[in-house]
Amino acid sequence: MKALLCTRPGKPEDLTVADLPDPEAGPGEAVVRIESVALNFFDLLIIAGKYQYKPAHPFSPGAEFAGVVESLGAGVTGFAPGDRVIGYAGWGAARQKLAIATKRLIKMPAGLDPDRGCGLIVTYGTSYYALKDRGGLKRGETLAVLGASGGTGLAAVELGKLMGARVIACASSDEKLAFARQHGADEGVNYATADLREGLKTLGGSHGIDVVYDPIGDRFAEPALRSLAWLGRYLVVGFAAGEIPKLPLNLVLLKGCDVRGVFWGSWTERDPAAHRANMADLLRWCAEGKLSAHVHATYPLTDAARALNDIADRKVMGKVVLKP
Numbered sequence: 001m002k003a004l005l006c007t008r009p010g011k012p013e014d015l016t017v018a019d020l021p022d023p024e025a026g027p028g029e030a031v032v033r034i035e036s037v038a039l040n041f042f043d044l045l046i047i048a049g050k051y052q053y054k055p056a057h058p059f060s061p062g063a064e065f066a067g068v069v070e071s072l073g074a075g076v077t078g079f080a081p082g083d084r085v086i087g088y089a090g091w092g093a094a095r096q097k098l099a100i101a102t103k104r105l106i107k108m109p110a111g112l113d114p115d116r117g118c119g120l121i122v123t124y125g126t127s128y129y130a131l132k133d134r135g136g137l138k139r140g141e142t143l144a145v146l147g148a149s150g151g152t153g154l155a156a157v158e159l160g161k162l163m164g165a166r167v168i169a170c171a172s173s174d175e176k177l178a179f180a181r182q183h184g185a186d187e188g189v190n191y192a193t194a195d196l197r198e199g200l201k202t203l204g205g206s207h208g209i210d211v212v213y214d215p216i217g218d219r220f221a222e223p224a225l226r227s228l229a230w231l232g233r234y235l236v237v238g239f240a241a242g243e244i245p246k247l248p249l250n251l252v253l254l255k256g257c258d259v260r261g262v263f264w265g266s267w268t269e270r271d272p273a274a275h276r277a278n279m280a281d282l283l284r285w286c287a288e289g290k291l292s293a294h295v296h297a298t299y300p301l302t303d304a305a306r307a308l309n310d311i312a313d314r315k316v317m318g319k320v321v322l323k324p
Helices: 041-048 120-134 151-162 174-182 196-204 218-226 249-255 264-270 272-287 301-312
Strands: 002-005 016-019 029-039 064-072 084-088 097-101 105-107 142-146 166-171 187-190 209-214 228-236 258-261 295-300 319-323
Touching: 002 301, 016 301, 029 084, 029 120, 029 301, 041 301, 064 097, 064 120, 084 120, 105 272, 120 151, 120 209, 120 228, 120 264, 120 272, 142 151, 142 196, 142 218, 151 166, 151 174, 151 209, 166 174, 166 196, 174 187, 187 196, 196 218, 209 218, 218 228, 218 249, 228 249, 264 272, 295 301, 301 319
Parallel strands: 142 166, 142 209, 166 187, 209 228, 228 258, 295 319
Antiparallel strands: 002 016, 029 064, 029 097, 029 319, 064 084, 084 105
């Protein structure tokens, strides 16, 4: 089988495609023939050796995937060869076949294609956990989404709207804001051409913003925090814009607001039953057409560097998918 490999910390251009032996399913595992692999911003960090998880070299990037079960190891129940599944590996999925514990697999409903299905777990899983479990988003509240056209941002826009919120998309171009509006955003702030704090102050009115969803951090974090309403919630999702910000704690005191961390990956390990319940909602909504799981573009394994650089250069709206 062919596999995309990271052999040392580096850039997307340092990745190679190699031939490896086909895997075999161990106890509790399945071998999945991979049809689609969704890439995420953190794949750039993993291959650079800058992520909180540092797998041993060589390894394949790619955390989430969709495919077909080919074979099963001893002790597996609930799955059969031919089942269409999605799965979360953390890393290792950018290859043609993968042996993985079946506890990391979820059956994919009929009518959901692998390109859309493979991108549901991380971005929509993170956003749903953030808004529902960490943010306590309520119908009628105002939600501001930073990085609103990216993978997690777009998921937050769609889920916020589905959960009954008024959604303000914040992005770096009018094109990206128009894209977010097509997916449910009510208002928009272009923080490349306008002041984010003033834009959110205007749209939030005298009440302010109830929930801020922030996957980008850097210089955008403080103005977003300043826009919060009394008892607002600021969700720390990631730092895609670069620097990890330092927030003035006097703002937290004066607004009576909460700053809440969203470590989705750790939560899935600590509460797998709640994760599966969330995924059941997301899969159902996606199959019903209530969530787009929009795919920006698909690439073969040999074009993985271009796909990752498109993410790094913020050219992507929705998800990037590799086709092994």
